[in-house]
Amino acid sequence: MDTQSLQAFLAVAESGSFSRAAEQLHLTQPAVSKRIAVLENQIDARLFDRIGRGISLTEAGRLLLPRARQILVMVDDSRRALGNLEGSVGGSLTLATSHHIGLHRLPPLLKAYTRAHPEVRLDLHFLDSEEAYQGVLDGSLEIAVVTLAPHPDPHLEVEPLWVDRLGFVCAHDHPLASRGRLDLHELCEFDAVLPGPLTFTRGLIEARFAAAGLRLPVALSTNYLETLKMMTAIGLGWSLLPERLVAGELHELTIDHPPIHRPLGYIVHRSRTLSNAARAMLAMLEAAREPFARAAGR
Amino acid sequence: MDTQSLQAFLAVAESGSFSRAAEQLHLTQPAVSKRIAVLENQIDARLFDRIGRGISLTEAGRLLLPRARQILVMVDDSRRALGNLEGSVGGSLTLATSHHIGLHRLPPLLKAYTRAHPEVRLDLHFLDSEEAYQGVLDGSLEIAVVTLAPHPDPHLEVEPLWVDRLGFVCAHDHPLASRGRLDLHELCEFDAVLPGPLTFTRGLIEARFAAAGLRLPVALSTNYLETLKMMTAIGLGWSLLPERLVAGELHELTIDHPPIHRPLGYIVHRSRTLSNAARAMLAMLEAAREPFARAAGR
DNA sequence: GCGAATGGAGACCGAAGGGCTCCTGGGCGG
DNA sequence: CCGCCCAGGAGCCCTTCGGTCTCCATTCGC
Structure with missing residues (x-):
């Protein structure tokens, strides 16, 4: 009982004639006869009574007709939906970001995105970078905008x-x-207040100190930079924070050491097909790229 | 986009693997690969991302999955409905009868039938025999229980x-x-009160008189035997009525002529498939057949 | 890091199916 | 009563589809 047979059945039922159904389907009449015969064998019942010149539906035919119509409509609908997919931006976009990026980098982007593509349901998750990486790898996230590993x-x-x-x-x-x-x-010599030990940012810092043969005296850590800033401000220790976050509220130390940068960016799965919604988001992210970020991040 | 491809798609999507889908469908893995490939070519989009060991749905796949499931459920449902048709009595039964038969022969039958098959919606029409014949011929009636032509x-x-x-x-x-x-x-020499000129019963009577070279002196006619009986009872003329209808209320004349019988029975279309509801009705009608009616009616 | 295992895809082949042409047969209209 | 229309059957051919074999990529174990 495949769509071909159902289509033949529907055409015959609606045209009331095998021949008319055939030309409607761009087939010959015997082909239509065969398709109906196959269908009738499959369901083990006659669908039409062949009476003289005309035909009429049997009870089985009457039973099948609305269902066949419904099935074919649905198939057609699916085909159309898949066709429209080409180019249309819709559905939902599962996106992860860190709290810091979500608070300081994304808001204007997300605003523009939702305005440009209101049909997209944004499924925004605030995750640690490591979870975000894992999510993109296993497919539960399409895009992550995070600190780059x-x-x-x-x-x-x-x-x-x-x-x-x-x-x-x-x-x-x-x-x-x-x-x-x-x-x-x-x-x-002083306690530090730093991001959690498993974060990439923490890794960056640890690497610098390890290279100098030093161990970090970490008093406490948290993954939220805003919290780190607050704890630093009340004097719990020194910290290492994005300069744009500090903005005069903290004293910036002058250190005899090359500056530490951390790259932020997006990650996607290399072999996964992106949804149109995701591609649109990537285009926006690219447009928001800082000059030289690409070179610096590599 | 036929049911086979959709089934393969669904199996792969649900099992998360071409091979598992294959054994689930009792096919080999390359066959499943091919079906999916055909489907992907038809819709001109990939449905799965093949990533290393596993696979995951693309946006197109996610779009198609619920639709495919729905379509297959509907196909399955249709198949089951057609299967159940075999033997199950349901739906509606369009039945025609004459007033006289409906009043005097059918009541116990109809009562038993509706008791035995309460799911059947009885669509009972009171029609003149000629209309009933036409209805059975053109398919608007399944059965007619009428005076036989x-x-x-x-x-x-x-x-x-x-x-x-x-x-x-x-x-x-x-x-x-x-x-x-x-x-x-x-x-x-006396006026007659007889069924309408186009009824079979009237035809029977006319034939007898014509054979004797006589013309019937019909005063008035109606198609309802009950009405004829009433009109006869008030003395408007003589009539020819089923003896079981008379029952002492009228005087039965002794006529020097072979008795006139009229056969009652059912008619169905010879080449139309009967619904189970109709077959059940026919079985009941056969069970109510009077002995010798068959021979007498032929 | 290398070999084995796993899983999907392509090449090829055989069988089946489905379409076409031609023809038959039954009904219906002229 | 004959011709026409229409459904169905026969034979033929090509496409399709499934199977086997094989390859290739990834992954896992040692």
Whole structure:
């Protein structure tokens, strides 16, 4: 009972004649006869009574007719839906980001996106970068806009968009604030307030200190930069925060060390087909790319 | 986009693997690959992303999945409905009968039928026999239980069930009532009250008189035997009525003429498939057949 | 890091199906 | 009563579809 047979059945039922159904289907009449015969064999019942010149539906035919019509309409509908998919932006977009990016980078983008594509249901998740990476890998996320990992999974396509310069900061009344030029081991004399040990940003910092043969004196950590900033401001220790987050509320230390940057960008799965909604989002993200971010992030 | 492809698509989507889908469908894995490939070519979009070991749906796949499921459910449902048709009695039964039969022969049958098959919606029409014949011929009626025509259309299957012996009757105070043995031409001296000129019963009567070279002196006619009986009872003329209808209320004349019988029975279209509801009705009608009616009616 | 295992896809082949042409047969109208 | 219309059957051919074999990529274990 495939769509071909049902189509033949419908054509015959509606035209009231095998021959007319045939020309309507661009087939010959015997072909239509065969299709109906196949269908009748499958269901083990006659669908039409052949009476003289005309035909009429049997009870089985009357039973099948509305269902056949419904099935074919649905098939046609599916075909059309798939055809319209080409180019149309719709459906839902599952997107993950970090709190920091979601708060400081994405708002204007998301606003523009939802205005440009109101049919898209945005499914926005705030996740740690590691979870976001995993989500993109296993397909539960289409896009993640996060801190970029230093050695990303080869399955992932990683596009840097922005670079955060991380500044060493402390509260204005912190002992370090009164010092002049510092180097890393001097920092180690004081407690640090840093992102969680499994974050990429923490990894960046740890790497720098490890390279200098130092261990970080971390007093406490949290994954939310806003919280880190607050804890630093009340004097719990020094921290390393994006400079745009500090904005005078904290004292920025001058450290005798090359500046630390962290790349932010989006990741998508390399071999997964992106939805149109996702492609539109990527286009917007690309348009928001900072100059030189690409080179800096690589 | 036929049901086979959709089934393969659904199996792959649900099992998450071409191979598992294959064994589920009792096919080999390449066959499933091919079906999906055909489907993907038809809709000109990939349905699955093949990533390493596993697969995942693309946007097109996600769009198609619920529709495919719905379509297949509907196909399955149709198949089951057609399967259940075999043997199950339901739907509606369009049945025609004459007033006389409907009043005097069918009531117990209809009562038993509706009790045995409460799911059947009885669509009962009271029609003149000629209209009923036409209705069965053109398919607007499944069964007609009527006075049987002498020369039925060859498309019709005609089954005699009962025989009405028609008796010549008049009112007890009618001039004829006092006479003894009569012959046909004596009857012609008095007005008759008979069924309408186009009824089969009327035809039977006319034929007898015509064979004797007589013309019927019809005062008035109506198609309802009950009305004829009433009109006869009030003395408007003599009539020819089923003896079981008379039951002492009228005077039965003794006529020097072989008795007139009219066959009652059902007619169905010879080449039309009967619904189960109709077959069940026919079985009941056959069970109610009077002995010898079959022979007498032929 | 290399080999084995797993899973999908392509090449090829055989069988089946489905379409076409031609023809038959039954009904219906002239 | 003959011709026409229309459904169905026969034979033929090509397409399709499924199976086997094989390849290739990925992944997992050692």
